[in-house]
Amino acid sequence: MMHLILADSELELMPxxxxxxxxxxxxxxHHSLMKGLKDWKRRGRPDIVHIFLLIAQExxxxxxxxxxxxxxxxxxxxxxxxxxxxxxxxxxxxxxxxQQLLIHGKVPLKGGSLMKMKKERLDxxxxxxxxxxxxxxxxxxxxxxxxxxxxxxxxxxxxxxSGNFISSVEKYADEIIRLHEExxxxxxxxxxxxxAYENFMKLHL
Amino acid sequence: MMHLILADSELELMPxxxxxxxxxxxxxxHHSLMKGLKDWKRRGRPDIVHIFLLIAQExxxxxxxxxxxxxxxxxxxxxxxxxxxxxxxxxxxxxxxxQQLLIHGKVPLKGGSLMKMKKERLDxxxxxxxxxxxxxxxxxxxxxxxxxxxxxxxxxxxxxxSGNFISSVEKYADEIIRLHEExxxxxxxxxxxxxAYENFMKLHL
Numbered sequence: 543m544m545h546l547i548l549a550d551s552e553l554e555l556m557p558x559x560x561x562x563x564x565x566x567x568x569x570x571x572h573h574s575l576m577k578g579l580k581d582w583k584r585r586g587r588p589d590i591v592h593i594f595l596l597i598a599q600e601x602x603x604x605x606x607x608x609x610x611x612x613x614x615x616x617x618x619x620x621x622x623x624x625x626x627x628x629x630x631x632x633x634x635x636x637x638x639x640x641q642q643l644l645i646h647g648k649v650p651l652k653g654g655s656l657m658k659m660k661k662e663r664l665d666x667x668x669x670x671x672x673x674x675x676x677x678x679x680x681x682x683x684x685x686x687x688x689x690x691x692x693x694x695x696x697x698x699x700x701x702x703x704s705g706n707f708i709s710s711v712e713k714y715a716d717e718i719i720r721l722h723e724e725x726x727x728x729x730x731x732x733x734x735x736x737x738a739y740e741n742f743m744k745l746h747l
Numbered sequence: 748m749m750h751l752i753l754a755d756s757e758l759e760l761m762p763x764x765x766x767x768x769x770x771x772x773x774x775x776x777h778h779s780l781m782k783g784l785k786d787w788k789r790r791g792r793p794d795i796v797h798i799f800l801l802i803a804q805e806x807x808x809x810x811x812x813x814x815x816x817x818x819x820x821x822x823x824x825x826x827x828x829x830x831x832x833x834x835x836x837x838x839x840x841x842x843x844x845x846q847q848l849l850i851h852g853k854v855p856l857k858g859g860s861l862m863k864m865k866k867e868r869l870d871x872x873x874x875x876x877x878x879x880x881x882x883x884x885x886x887x888x889x890x891x892x893x894x895x896x897x898x899x900x901x902x903x904x905x906x907x908x909s910g911n912f913i914s915s916v917e918k919y920a921d922e923i924i925r926l927h928e929e930x931x932x933x934x935x936x937x938x939x940x941x942x943a944y945e946n947f948m949k950l951h952l
Contacts, residue, residue, distance in 0.1 A: 727805050733938040
């Protein structure tokens with residue numbers, strides 16, 4: 543099984559310092575409001591979470607039942623994504639769903655949940671997962687994923703547009719890997735990890 | 748070099764039959780207006796083009812200079828994407844850009860173009876590309892991409908949510924490949940093709 547974790551992702555409701563209200567923060571809409579906030583340049587990026595989930599949930603790996611997906615946020619919440627969950631393709635509707643999730647802790651509100659959210663730190667999640675922990679970071683070593691993977695792996699990918707992890711990911715890492723000289727967006731790292739693990743598990747004949 | 752072609756993609760301005768105006772058709776907004784149109788259930792999907800381009804343009808393969816990306820539309824236009832083009836992450840802004848491109852034939856309007864559009868059929872484009880042509884389709888054979896690739900390949904992926912190609916892609920195909928039993932979204936096929944070609948070209952050490 544591969545556990546795929548988007549860590550320190552910039553997904554949050556609008557902080558009360560800016561405006562009372564329970565609206566999902568989106569830097570493309572709230573840019574001028576955000577300027578007083580700590581770390582404002584990296585915050586409010588549900589678009590990164592969206593593209594990441596579209597890749598993870600629709601992947602062959604997920605369809606084969608070998609993927610578990612989690613989104614950890616800067617406020618130390620963990621979103622557990624049901625493998626059956628198909629992500630809404632329309633960005634504006636996706637944001638509505640994530641807003642509901644952050645307010646109510648699960649979606650849909652009735653029936654079995656497709657996503658649920660818990661107040662939980664990244665290290666608490668990692669402690670529960672029995673797998674080799676691989677962190678993707680530009681500070682890591684260049685190694686081929688084929689040489690690093692085991693049957694049970696947890697891949698930890700930063701869910702922010704620039705800068706470093708907020709969580710102390712290095713402490714929990716069995717390996718820190720760099721895929722390329724240049725900074726890669728979270729979804730590209732996810733796609734490389736997923737297809738490499740599909741190859742490792744010999745899903746491609 | 749890999750040439751990656753999103754074919755018969757559902758990208759168009761609102762047809763005059765519905766409403767005069769030069770607005771990009773988006774089924775998530777114009778659903779009720781579209782019901783009279785031919786093929787209305789599959790049309791108006793700039794979201795698929797967006798996710799496809801976010802994967803292609805940010806990929807390691809593109810950063811290494813080994814990818815050329817094209818978007819062919821149902822109205823037989825070809826969009827030539829400059830390898831330097833970084834795709835706007837915000838969906839609403841991306842739609843604004845594509846609308847400008849479909850109206851004016853290039854973006855940005857001033858200076859060197861990052862995307863330009865020509866009235867051209869898929870077979871006219873394929874005739875110009877000297878490479879092995881691989882079409883991805885559920886009607887194809889299951890084969891490992893490693894066994895099919897050559898140094899110059901053109902991968903043709905359907906840019907529509909369901910149904911079949913409109914263009915006669917089978918005529919131009921050297922191989923027709925099926926990656927999985929289930930229908931896969933266009934961006935998942937793109938990610939599989941890109942990473943497989945990165946492996947084929949030994950970009951991963």
